[in-house]
Amino acid sequence: MKEIVVISGKGGCGKTSVTAGLAYVGSPDIVIGDADVDAADMHLLMAPENTNAEDFYSGKLAVVEQKQCVLCRKCISHCYFDAIAINDGRLEINPLDCEGCGLCTHICPTNALRMETQKAGVLYVSTSRTGAPMVHAKLDIGADNSGKLVTKVRNTSRAIAEQKGKSIILTDGPPGIGCPVIAALSGASLVLIVTEPTTAGYHDMLRVHDLVKKMNVQMALVLNKAGLNADFEQKIHEFAKNHDIIDLGELPYDPIFSKSISEGLTIPEMDNEDLKQRFNSIWKDLMALSQ
Numbered sequence: 001m002k003e004i005v006v007i008s009g010k011g012g013c014g015k016t017s018v019t020a021g022l023a024y025v026g027s028p029d030i031v032i033g034d035a036d037v038d039a040a041d042m043h044l045l046m047a048p049e050n051t052n053a054e055d056f057y058s059g060k061l062a063v064v065e066q067k068q069c070v071l072c073r074k075c076i077s078h079c080y081f082d083a084i085a086i087n088d089g090r091l092e093i094n095p096l097d098c099e100g101c102g103l104c105t106h107i108c109p110t111n112a113l114r115m116e117t118q119k120a121g122v123l124y125v126s127t128s129r130t131g132a133p134m135v136h137a138k139l140d141i142g143a144d145n146s147g148k149l150v151t152k153v154r155n156t157s158r159a160i161a162e163q164k165g166k167s168i169i170l171t172d173g174p175p176g177i178g179c180p181v182i183a184a185l186s187g188a189s190l191v192l193i194v195t196e197p198t199t200a201g202y203h204d205m206l207r208v209h210d211l212v213k214k215m216n217v218q219m220a221l222v223l224n225k226a227g228l229n230a231d232f233e234q235k236i237h238e239f240a241k242n243h244d245i246i247d248l249g250e251l252p253y254d255p256i257f258s259k260s261i262s263e264g265l266t267i268p269e270m271d272n273e274d275l276k277q278r279f280n281s282i283w284k285d286l287m288a289l290s291q
Ligand code: SF4
Pocket: 061, 062, 078, 079, 080, 081, 082, 083, 084, 093, 097, 098, 099, 100, 101, 102, 103, 104, 105
């Protein structure tokens, strides 16, 4: 089984548009994953249906049994995160401040405190409108542990691929180089970096390259928004050439990208033969690399 993960060093490079376009070309013979769990938006373009939702639990928070609390304040003075207070004669724990360290449960003389696993998001298994199985997720507002939810998306994608006899998983990865990206890259067969010819796009590509290199995963690159800056385009292609990144070419800067999002369509579905051919060609090259 081959797992292609699409990433970019920053948001706004067109990563999701590129992933969705490739998912359209590859459908229905793939599993589509959306591991950008903090800001999932593949569903806007792939219109998943027949969705099964499963709550995702991760991380613990302190909870108080009011009847047992004698308001001695010991937990308040020991909490390093100022997460506990007494309001109107009741002990309250602020879930946004509680780091789940559990110290208060050991301090409390009346066993009024306990740790409880919290719901942190929802995992969805659906069928995209292109007929491909799709695994996506949404992290709850203010919840952390997005790396764990990313891992859940990837593990579920693998299980669905095995179950449905699909040999390719195409995943829209999170932006940046943090923990969620590392979770998205672990065990990937191939990373497709989407970048753009701007100062930020170039420097974020360098950071992403460093990370992927450390993780020892094969890299390919698509330069999106070509035509914006010839100097950076040349620098990006040269960097790819000199650093073992397989250069899969360019997608031109085109207002059709924004139009496709507002119409809920992928780029290869739009009325533009050149872009259709470019997406077909990139997919063909990715498949050849994934042999
Ligand atoms: S679990 Fe830790 S952070 Fe949360 S309230 Fe207790 S002591 Fe404070």
